[in-house]
Amino acid sequence: MGDLMEPGRPPVLSPISRRTALGVLAGAGAALSGCGGSDNRTTLRWWSPQAAPDQLKSYKARIAAFEAANPGIRVVFEPTSDEGYPAQFAAAFAAKQLPNIVTHLPSFAAQNYYAEGLLEPVDDVINAIGATQFLDGTNDIYRTADNRHCALAIGNTAVDMLWYRKDVLQAAGIAAPPKTWDELRLACQKLQKPGLYGAALPYGMNAMTSLIFIGFIHRAGGQIFTPDLAVAIDSQPTYDALEYYRSMREFCPAGASNFSWGESLTAFVSGATATGIYGGRVLANVAAQNPAIADAISCTVYPTMSAANPAWTFNDFPCLMIPKGAPHLAETKAFAAALYQPEFYIQQLHAAPGHVLPVLKSVPADPRYQANTLIARYPAEIDLMTRTAATGHNLGQETAGHRPNLKANEIIASNAIAELVQRVVLNNEAPKPAVAATAKRLAELMRA
Amino acid sequence: MKKRPAWLASLITWPIVLLIAFPLLWMLITSVKPAAELFSTSPTLLPKAITFEHYARVLQDTPFLQYFANSMILATSTTVVVISISVLGAYSLVRFAYPGRETLASLVLFTYLLPSVVLISPLYLMLVSIGLANTLASLVIAYTSFALPYALWLLRSFMAGIPQDLESAAMVDGASRMGAFIDVVLPQALPGIISTALFTFILAWNEYLYALVLVNSDEARPLTTGVMTMLISAFNIEWSLLMAASVLMSVPLIIIFAGFQRHLTSGFGAGGVKG
Amino acid sequence: MLDAMSRERRDALLGLLLIAPTVLVLGAVIVYPLLSAIALSFQSVYTPTLEGHWVGLANYRELLGSGGFWAALLTTAIWTAGTLTLQIVIGVAMALLLHQNILFRSLARSLVLFPYFLSTVVAVLVWRWLFNDLYGIVNHGLMAAGIIDAPVNWLGAMPNAMFSIMVVGAWKFFPFVVIAVLARLQTIPESLYEAARIDGAGPISRFFDVTLPQLREVLTIVILLRTVWDFKEFDLIYLMTGGGPVNGTRTLPLIVYQQAFGLNQMGMAAAYAVSMMLVMLVFMLAYLQRARKAAA
Numbered sequence A: 001m002g003d004l005m006e007p008g009r010p011p012v013l014s015p016i017s018r019r020t021a022l023g024v025l026a027g028a029g030a031a032l033s034g035c036g037g038s039d040n041r042t043t044l045r046w047w048s049p050q051a052a053p054d055q056l057k058s059y060k061a062r063i064a065a066f067e068a069a070n071p072g073i074r075v076v077f078e079p080t081s082d083e084g085y086p087a088q089f090a091a092a093f094a095a096k097q098l099p100n101i102v103t104h105l106p107s108f109a110a111q112n113y114y115a116e117g118l119l120e121p122v123d124d125v126i127n128a129i130g131a132t133q134f135l136d137g138t139n140d141i142y143r144t145a146d147n148r149h150c151a152l153a154i155g156n157t158a159v160d161m162l163w164y165r166k167d168v169l170q171a172a173g174i175a176a177p178p179k180t181w182d183e184l185r186l187a188c189q190k191l192q193k194p195g196l197y198g199a200a201l202p203y204g205m206n207a208m209t210s211l212i213f214i215g216f217i218h219r220a221g222g223q224i225f226t227p228d229l230a231v232a233i234d235s236q237p238t239y240d241a242l243e244y245y246r247s248m249r250e251f252c253p254a255g256a257s258n259f260s261w262g263e264s265l266t267a268f269v270s271g272a273t274a275t276g277i278y279g280g281r282v283l284a285n286v287a288a289q290n291p292a293i294a295d296a297i298s299c300t301v302y303p304t305m306s307a308a309n310p311a312w313t314f315n316d317f318p319c320l321m322i323p324k325g326a327p328h329l330a331e332t333k334a335f336a337a338a339l340y341q342p343e344f345y346i347q348q349l350h351a352a353p354g355h356v357l358p359v360l361k362s363v364p365a366d367p368r369y370q371a372n373t374l375i376a377r378y379p380a381e382i383d384l385m386t387r388t389a390a391t392g393h394n395l396g397q398e399t400a401g402h403r404p405n406l407k408a409n410e411i412i413a414s415n416a417i418a419e420l421v422q423r424v425v426l427n428n429e430a431p432k433p434a435v436a437a438t439a440k441r442l443a444e445l446m447r448a
Numbered sequence B: 001m002k003k004r005p006a007w008l009a010s011l012i013t014w015p016i017v018l019l020i021a022f023p024l025l026w027m028l029i030t031s032v033k034p035a036a037e038l039f040s041t042s043p044t045l046l047p048k049a050i051t052f053e054h055y056a057r058v059l060q061d062t063p064f065l066q067y068f069a070n071s072m073i074l075a076t077s078t079t080v081v082v083i084s085i086s087v088l089g090a091y092s093l094v095r096f097a098y099p100g101r102e103t104l105a106s107l108v109l110f111t112y113l114l115p116s117v118v119l120i121s122p123l124y125l126m127l128v129s130i131g132l133a134n135t136l137a138s139l140v141i142a143y144t145s146f147a148l149p150y151a152l153w154l155l156r157s158f159m160a161g162i163p164q165d166l167e168s169a170a171m172v173d174g175a176s177r178m179g180a181f182i183d184v185v186l187p188q189a190l191p192g193i194i195s196t197a198l199f200t201f202i203l204a205w206n207e208y209l210y211a212l213v214l215v216n217s218d219e220a221r222p223l224t225t226g227v228m229t230m231l232i233s234a235f236n237i238e239w240s241l242l243m244a245a246s247v248l249m250s251v252p253l254i255i256i257f258a259g260f261q262r263h264l265t266s267g268f269g270a271g272g273v274k275g
Numbered sequence C: 001m002l003d004a005m006s007r008e009r010r011d012a013l014l015g016l017l018l019i020a021p022t023v024l025v026l027g028a029v030i031v032y033p034l035l036s037a038i039a040l041s042f043q044s045v046y047t048p049t050l051e052g053h054w055v056g057l058a059n060y061r062e063l064l065g066s067g068g069f070w071a072a073l074l075t076t077a078i079w080t081a082g083t084l085t086l087q088i089v090i091g092v093a094m095a096l097l098l099h100q101n102i103l104f105r106s107l108a109r110s111l112v113l114f115p116y117f118l119s120t121v122v123a124v125l126v127w128r129w130l131f132n133d134l135y136g137i138v139n140h141g142l143m144a145a146g147i148i149d150a151p152v153n154w155l156g157a158m159p160n161a162m163f164s165i166m167v168v169g170a171w172k173f174f175p176f177v178v179i180a181v182l183a184r185l186q187t188i189p190e191s192l193y194e195a196a197r198i199d200g201a202g203p204i205s206r207f208f209d210v211t212l213p214q215l216r217e218v219l220t221i222v223i224l225l226r227t228v229w230d231f232k233e234f235d236l237i238y239l240m241t242g243g244g245p246v247n248g249t250r251t252l253p254l255i256v257y258q259q260a261f262g263l264n265q266m267g268m269a270a271a272y273a274v275s276m277m278l279v280m281l282v283f284m285l286a287y288l289q290r291a292r293k294a295a296a
Helices: A020-034 A052-071 A085-095 A107-117 A122-127 A166-171 A181-191 A205-218 A236-247 A254-258 A263-269 A281-289 A289-298 A329-338 A342-350 A374-379 A379-390 A408-414 A417-424 A431-445 B006-020 B024-029 B053-061 B064-095 B101-110 B116-129 B136-160 B165-174 B177-206 B209-214 B223-231 B239-262 C002-040 C056-063 C066-097 C106-119 C122-133 C137-144 C159-185 C190-198 C203-232 C235-241 C250-264 C266-295
Strands: A043-050 A073-079 A102-106 A161-165 A275-278 A297-300 A317-324 C043-046 C053-056
Touching: A020 C053, A043 A052, A043 B053, A052 A073, A052 A263, A052 A342, A052 B053, A073 A263, A073 A329, A073 B165, A073 B223, A073 C066, A085 B136, A085 C250, A102 A329, A107 A161, A107 A317, A122 A181, A161 A166, A161 A379, A166 A181, A166 A289, A181 A275, A205 A236, A205 A263, A205 A408, A205 A417, A236 A417, A236 A431, A254 C056, A263 A275, A275 A281, A275 A431, A275 C122, A281 A289, A281 A374, A289 A297, A297 A379, A317 A329, A342 A379, A342 B053, A408 A417, A408 A431, A408 C250, A417 A431, B006 B024, B006 C066, B006 C106, B024 B239, B024 C106, B024 C122, B053 B064, B053 B239, B064 B101, B064 B136, B064 B177, B064 B223, B064 B239, B064 C002, B101 B136, B101 C002, B101 C266, B116 B136, B116 B209, B116 C002, B116 C250, B116 C266, B136 B177, B136 B209, B136 C159, B136 C203, B165 B177, B165 C106, B177 B223, B177 B239, B177 C002, B177 C106, B177 C159, B209 B223, B239 C106, B239 C122, C002 C043, C002 C266, C056 C266, C066 C159, C066 C203, C066 C250, C066 C266, C106 C159, C122 C137, C122 C159, C122 C235, C159 C203, C159 C235, C190 C203, C235 C250, C250 C266
Parallel strands: A043 A073, A043 A102
Antiparallel strands: A102 A317, A161 A275, A161 A297, C043 C053
16 A cells, blocks of 8 residues: 555546545544544433424424523434334444434334333323323323333324315215215215325335224224234124225225325325325325315314224324433433423424324413414314324224233234235235234234 | 547437436426425426425525535545555456465455345444444445445456556566556556446445444434435425435536546557557 | 565465455454354344344244245346346446447436436335326326326336336446446457458447457456345335235345344344345356356
8 A cells, every 4th residue: 555655656546636635534534533522511312203304493492492401411313214213223222322212103112112121111201291281091002011101102193084175075965074984985986087086095015004904904893903912803894894995996096006105195185086094294295285275175083884883093102212221311301301391392293283293281272382374274173183193092002901012013014914905905815814814924923 | 539429329328318317307307396386196397486495495404414524525435445445455366366366256245145134233233342333434334345345346357357468568667566556557447446436435325224223423424314314204205305305415426427437438448558 | 496486475475465455344344243144043033132042943944934935035036137137238238328429428427327326215216206106207108108098007016016126226226337337348449349340340240249258257247246236135125115016026135124123033034134145155156157167
């Protein structure tokens, strides 16, 4: 290597003079070794996958105020990703490079990690905020076998509301939004025409299909597991749900067999479908991307198989959790509680209006919360979603009586349920053997 | 050297190039469309209105410029390190004889065969134990090990195509082995070196999974993870911002590469060997 | 005689010295994780904690008997063969074209490189948008041109999905072939073409008799590298189709990722990874041997 730098020899890369090269290398060296200004303050690291620019702004405001009030503490926000967090966490836990506080991951992630001894119980934080400040029952899904809380709710999302176009339904002579499956199918039949589909249901090999279809099984009166977590998917409601889901395929766009969240949302927002199945994101997206239909949209609880079946709404329960083994536990808990201070909590909610719903009782009626264009414009929808989400469920706990399912994450990641849907609906396979195979797979996953 | 422009070739080539680059064109157009025009069910190529608000938001409301600087440093450092090491290694494989040479070359390629997913955790643990967690240096190290095998083999094949006559002539004239290397071999291998450098730069610029796991702080975060985690989440994709960010990520590279193309033209290699 | 021997030895030592940095870096950085991964494949490991216990060959037995492995192996082979062929053919063709003195050549070369340096995540999002049956321009364009009368489901039906990922894979990665071949084309001496022209050879036989033999060395490497990379390709297929419809595009890397971070079974993931490695190793050794014989 010395030969290359010998004076007198022409440098290999002629356009770059040696001096500039050395200068760049020196600067790069500084950047590479990560030395910036060093700090004597306690540093807290905060991870969240919800890091869109609007949300970042609200986090920065909260952090700035907290740091001003607590001069010895510095909080650093680090975005993580919904897709990539399992890999990041695995590495972080294994190398003991843990963040202090993690928000907006689903409840079943928290249950899973807690069961492996990776999380601190957060009862202190709940008590600091005041257990009665929360909407009733909203933290129940985080209760653990040892009667602590593995995490607490930071927001709710009513993920599978039925969104519909009032104008389209009216034009087809349908007065009220459908309440049962037959009504929904009938409505789709009436209003479908070239250029307008009835629904935007997902049939892709992905998590959305699994999660949505679990909801359909429940709305037929079934469940994936019994309260004691024995596999219960091989039952009549599942077949009913499959039959219905198959019959709805013709009312969804051709590309629905590869739909994930983004496509399904956009199908409704762009006006290509008359109904959609989604959370509150619809409001913000319609306002930005298709304001023409903004006055014609509304939502309701998703129809059930018959009037006798109770409603069931999916809420992934975005939560706040504290990894075990991260330093500065007391400061972390203080910051965690500070996130719920109404002034800043409302700012966070406003960054994703309608989609991240309040978990504190005082917020929905708070005039500061109402002072947001979307929330003010759609009060009925927001109120419905807030109430529905609070009583929502997910695979981590299918009903209030179910034991927490610590394998929910793995079951969704295995695509077992999405595969069932695809086999029966796209491949036209016979339901009975397909369901039996799925039941076997679920049993294996629970045992692993 | 052909001075006459090749008209026929231009006529065939440019439509194909435009077809290949069409997604870039489409990204550009989308990034200047207002959000209300994004998903029209009768898509139009030309926007009805042009706005630069998305670019403004990306540049002002996000740490985009910091991420950009990080990516530049990361990619450049990786390229410099990889080229330095692999040029020497390739020369060794091509002009020297020592026992185990072929085995060594094959072993180098062997490190490629394992999917990187299973290497992540052990690699991260290793980097943490030497105190490099969360730094760009850890990424440079990781990416260097990804790039070395192909850089070595690619450069080896380029150098193998260089006839030995000139080197031997130089050495007969009294030059040392390394002297002949620098004065004779390197200039002729320049197109190969440039192309290997391009690939390495791109690899370092685009790598996502390792950047996601190895670096978490914004100070050292490169563009890929920075832009993706900010603008893409499970329930929401900020399309307009993403298109603007992607154009900002791509266009500077196009300009840089267009500049380096000059070194890929003939004249460097072909002229050296006569008769 | 002593002089000659020590010069040879000095030469050999210099050779070893030159390759030492490569060996050192790879040894220090990759060898430990590589051996770790192989060791992991004999254990049952929970990913977030990396704690596990020894299970010997149980992972491999389950993998080989599962049926999923073999189906995925076939899918991976089909995907690799298809996209590789497209990459090589289109790559060489474009390199030949870009070697000519066309107008604005530098810009053309940069634009051709664009798919390769666009981030895969963004590329897939853009292509999914373009392929969309409701608002995507591919369907609209084809319908406007009268080639099809209804939108085609490019990603949600077989065999469309496999063709779509092959084409997008080719689009994304063929620039690698273009640049490598182009660089080699620059160093083919003009004199060889002159000699062929004097012998009366037309452009086609010039290509086969002069260009192709000169390209053989580079093409051998490029095909080997692209095969390994395409075989290992994860991001593109995962983001494009998720492995669907119904596992029609489910390649081995998707299973590895799912096992590692979806099902939290790092040991099983390592077993799949090692199996992949063995398949590629057999291919690589056979290929290199054939290449060496052909060159001799």
